[in-house]
Amino acid sequence: MAPSRKPLPTKPRAAGITDVARLAGVSTATVSRALMTPDRVKPATRDAVMAAVAAIGYTPNQAARSLRARRTAMVITPTISNVVFGEIVRGIDDALSDAGYGLIIGNLDNKRERESYFVDLAFAGQVDGILLMNGWMPKKDDRSLRDTGLPLVALNSAVDGPDIPKVVVQDREAGTEAAAHLVALGHRSLGYISGPLGSWVQNERWQGFCDGVTAAGLDLATVVHWRGDYSFAAGTAVAEEFLRQADPPTGIFAASDEMAIGFIKRIRQAGVAVPEHVSVVGFDGIKFARFCEPTLTTIHQPLQEMGRIGASILLEMINAPGAPQPEWTRMPVPLIPRDSTGPAPKRSRARRPVTVASS
Amino acid sequence: MAPSRKPLPTKPRAAGITDVARLAGVSTATVSRALMTPDRVKPATRDAVMAAVAAIGYTPNQAARSLRARRTAMVITPTISNVVFGEIVRGIDDALSDAGYGLIIGNLDNKRERESYFVDLAFAGQVDGILLMNGWMPKKDDRSLRDTGLPLVALNSAVDGPDIPKVVVQDREAGTEAAAHLVALGHRSLGYISGPLGSWVQNERWQGFCDGVTAAGLDLATVVHWRGDYSFAAGTAVAEEFLRQADPPTGIFAASDEMAIGFIKRIRQAGVAVPEHVSVVGFDGIKFARFCEPTLTTIHQPLQEMGRIGASILLEMINAPGAPQPEWTRMPVPLIPRDSTGPAPKRSRARRPVTVASS
DNA sequence: GTGAAAGCGCTAACAA
DNA sequence: TTGTTAGCGCTTTCAC
Numbered sequence: 235m236a237p238s239r240k241p242l243p244t245k246p247r248a249a250g251i252t253d254v255a256r257l258a259g260v261s262t263a264t265v266s267r268a269l270m271t272p273d274r275v276k277p278a279t280r281d282a283v284m285a286a287v288a289a290i291g292y293t294p295n296q297a298a299r300s301l302r303a304r305r306t307a308m309v310i311t312p313t314i315s316n317v318v319f320g321e322i323v324r325g326i327d328d329a330l331s332d333a334g335y336g337l338i339i340g341n342l343d344n345k346r347e348r349e350s351y352f353v354d355l356a357f358a359g360q361v362d363g364i365l366l367m368n369g370w371m372p373k374k375d376d377r378s379l380r381d382t383g384l385p386l387v388a389l390n391s392a393v394d395g396p397d398i399p400k401v402v403v404q405d406r407e408a409g410t411e412a413a414a415h416l417v418a419l420g421h422r423s424l425g426y427i428s429g430p431l432g433s434w435v436q437n438e439r440w441q442g443f444c445d446g447v448t449a450a451g452l453d454l455a456t457v458v459h460w461r462g463d464y465s466f467a468a469g470t471a472v473a474e475e476f477l478r479q480a481d482p483p484t485g486i487f488a489a490s491d492e493m494a495i496g497f498i499k500r501i502r503q504a505g506v507a508v509p510e511h512v513s514v515v516g517f518d519g520i521k522f523a524r525f526c527e528p529t530l531t532t533i534h535q536p537l538q539e540m541g542r543i544g545a546s547i548l549l550e551m552i553n554a555p556g557a558p559q560p561e562w563t564r565m566p567v568p569l570i571p572r573d574s575t576g577p578a579p580k581r582s583r584a585r586r587p588v589t590v591a592s593s
Numbered sequence: 594m595a596p597s598r599k600p601l602p603t604k605p606r607a608a609g610i611t612d613v614a615r616l617a618g619v620s621t622a623t624v625s626r627a628l629m630t631p632d633r634v635k636p637a638t639r640d641a642v643m644a645a646v647a648a649i650g651y652t653p654n655q656a657a658r659s660l661r662a663r664r665t666a667m668v669i670t671p672t673i674s675n676v677v678f679g680e681i682v683r684g685i686d687d688a689l690s691d692a693g694y695g696l697i698i699g700n701l702d703n704k705r706e707r708e709s710y711f712v713d714l715a716f717a718g719q720v721d722g723i724l725l726m727n728g729w730m731p732k733k734d735d736r737s738l739r740d741t742g743l744p745l746v747a748l749n750s751a752v753d754g755p756d757i758p759k760v761v762v763q764d765r766e767a768g769t770e771a772a773a774h775l776v777a778l779g780h781r782s783l784g785y786i787s788g789p790l791g792s793w794v795q796n797e798r799w800q801g802f803c804d805g806v807t808a809a810g811l812d813l814a815t816v817v818h819w820r821g822d823y824s825f826a827a828g829t830a831v832a833e834e835f836l837r838q839a840d841p842p843t844g845i846f847a848a849s850d851e852m853a854i855g856f857i858k859r860i861r862q863a864g865v866a867v868p869e870h871v872s873v874v875g876f877d878g879i880k881f882a883r884f885c886e887p888t889l890t891t892i893h894q895p896l897q898e899m900g901r902i903g904a905s906i907l908l909e910m911i912n913a914p915g916a917p918q919p920e921w922t923r924m925p926v927p928l929i930p931r932d933s934t935g936p937a938p939k940r941s942r943a944r945r946p947v948t949v950a951s952s
Numbered sequence: 953g954t955g956a957a958a959g960c961g962c963t964a965a966c967a968a
Numbered sequence: 969t970t971g972t973t974a975g976c977g978c979t980t981t982c983a984c
Binding site: 251252262263266267294295299300301302303364523 | 956960961963964
């Protein structure tokens with residue numbers, strides 16, 4: 235669609251910094267300072283400025299501000315349709331706007347091609363630092379975001395490089411804990427529903443789960459691994475496979491709550507009881523997990539906090555280039571036991587209607 | 594928190610419009626035109642510009658662009674934590690960015706005080722038009738957003754005024770349809786779980802529900818009205834009241850899916866079967882409604898589309914001031930029957946464990 | 953169809 | 969501590 239044009243450049247001219255300055259009897263520079271760095275102006279002056287600001291309802295123009303001051307960060311996110319990333323972004327935005335920074339949200343919308351646009355944006359010098367939630371280094375042709383020399387922080391998912399601080403949850407430990415939880419309940423045959431393969435988080439959760447499995451003395455080869463993508467739909471799709479299986483596992487760990495819920499929904503429909511026949515552990519701690527049936531045992535991620543921490547580190551890198559930053563910040567993620575997990579059934583095999591009928 | 598300062602204004606100077614102009618052998622004005630209004634540039638010139646743009650990976654600076662061109666709309670939203678508003682905003686943003694407009698999201702975060710900030714923003718002349726999703730005219734002291742003379746569109750909820758186009762769903766008809774659906778299933782005692790009282794949408798849904806009740810020849814006085822706020826928590830709170838009631842209704846209409854789900858979750862816990870004892874209709878059509886237990890009969894809102902339509906109307910008002918706009922755009926909202934509604938139980942009374950035991 | 957030139961509203965040297 | 973001044977990168981008259 236072609237851009238619509240505005241017919242007249244006439245505007246109901248509004249209060250600007252000059253108006254404030256005039257009213258307060260100071261220069262625009264002082265107004266700016268009073269607003270940006272209050273401690274660098276004499277209290278009396280500051281008060282006068284603030285009074286003038288309040289009097290005419292002055293609000294700084296963001297566009298002008300960021301054009302001149304260039305204080306903007308960018309976050310690359312795989313999608314914004316997923317609550318998980320949405321929450322992290324909120325945390326980031328909080329921390330950033332406290333520091334007077336703007337935020338450009340680079341939404342990949344799960345389409346890898348889109349990253350080239352954001353690479354251009356960075357090379358065009360329009361951002362001061364970048365948060366990576368996608369798990370890899372965005373490239374366009376032969377240029378990589380890393381070549382911009384801009385401060386980079388990986389969030390939620392790791393990105394290789396000693397100069398890239400990584401802020402993540404203890405995905406690995408969480409995976410292990412999920413396995414331990416299931417094993418402690420007596421489950422001996424386990425299953426795992428993955429996120430998109432190849433991603434760092436996904437690998438960690440899986441590796442951690444494997445650690446837990448072997449630590450319990452179980453044979454890794456017996457663990458069933460299904461492929462998912464974090465969505466409800468993936469959960470139900472995996473459920474179909476599960477239902478076709480001759481001797482499906484009784485303890486399942488899903489890499490997202492949505493998959494766990496979709497999975498449970500479908501297998502219950504087919505007559506499999508949760509947690510009587512099968513136990514399921516989710517991952518994320520979305521609010522919905524407390525209202526599904528049964529309530530979902532899950533691993534709770536401190537999403538907003540992750541966002542805030544990642545943003546703070548980025549700000550420090552911008553403000554003090556060269557100062558060392560912790561390469562890893564790994565936040566603990568508690569497992570919250572609810573009703574979707576329970577003692578393993580006597581027979582290792584999950585009972586499905588057909589099984590019951592023929593036995 | 595005091596803003597952090599950036600130490601050096603040094604920047605790895607990046608490709609700007611001047612670089613493109615030089616490379617393409619034209620002036621910056623022509624580059625700008627080639628990008629904004631391609632049809633006003635000779636094809637050959639345009640191609641040269643585009644080639645140059647691609648060659649150096651030029652990306653226009655948004656801040657500069659909007660500072661100069663001032664093409665920005667604002668949307669006032671009660672909260673962004675609610676998926677419903679989030680979806681509408683996505684639709685708005687789509688339409689707006691197609692037209693080269695930026696969007697300021699005015700999040701009230703359910704705190705009415707916050708509106709004054711956005712009133713200032715509007716008076717400061719920083720936006721060209723405003724979408725109102727909150728349902729009332731924001732004010733600060735004695736100034737109202739209306740006094741800005743800016744184009745205004747009410748979205749999702751109506752706002753009084755002949756000059757304010759309203760884009761809403763057929764809340765009233767939907768309420769009536771919900772009632773009709775329950776009545777058709779044989780329910781004679783009905784209940785309604787409201788949104789925050791006093792809001793337009795809320796009134797419409799309730800009025801429509803009342804219409805349906807009386808149309809069915811039922812006594813309005815028998816309809817139980819509970820107060821909610823669209824959240825899960827409200828649903829469970831209402832459920833508590835429901836459970837304490839001597840002779841609760843068997844057909845319930847909740848003004849949001851979250852409330853419906855919270856409500857169902859709680860009453861099932863107490864032994865009330867859905868839909869055998871009680872039928873519940875939700876409102877919104879969130880994706881979760883297909884994965885709760887039982888799946889939720891609900892009224893599906895075309896949220897993104899509403900957003901897009903509202904934005905288009907606003908754009909027309911900005912571009913052609915004075916041109917007439919439809920005062921009302923009322924979108925149909927289909928009721929989607931699922932498993933949370935079924936035939937009314939024989940006894941009008943919902944059976945709860947205690948009832949069963951004592952009968 | 954194109955170029956020259958004037959700012960949009962603000963911040964940050966630099967001076968005073 | 970404050971004011972003066974010079975732009976940030978772009979769009980848009982206005983003239984050609």
